[in-house]
Amino acid sequence: MKRLSMDDRLAKNRFDSDDHNSHILVDKEACRSCGHRACTYCCPAERYKWDTINDKLSFDHVGCLECGNCRLICERLNQGAEGYSWNYPGQGIGIIFREG
Numbered sequence: 001m002k003r004l005s006m007d008d009r010l011a012k013n014r015f016d017s018d019d020h021n022s023h024i025l026v027d028k029e030a031c032r033s034c035g036h037r038a039c040t041y042c043c044p045a046e047r048y049k050w051d052t053i054n055d056k057l058s059f060d061h062v063g064c065l066e067c068g069n070c071r072l073i074c075e076r077l078n079q080g081a082e083g084y085s086w087n088y089p090g091q092g093i094g095i096i097f098r099e100g
Helices: 006-011 069-073 073-079
Strands: 015-017 048-051 056-059 094-096
Touching: 069 073
Parallel strands: none
Antiparallel strands: 015 094, 048 056
């Protein structure tokens, strides 16, 4: 059986994303001071990636599985710090699972 990449598995699901209003906001500049960068490990959809060459966070809400792991692991998202927020997408927008 062929092992699919995360992007291939996510492609099987249907996403109705609001491209103009992200349901997750992170301050990528403030993320530079994070000591653990756990969001890059806890996200099952691999939406958070750390660019070690440029020392900055890469994040895209499109493809989010809405599991809330990042909200639990990131102190700033959890506490709603300035520049950070996590909300479920609006009604009728988000993920429709077709894989697992």
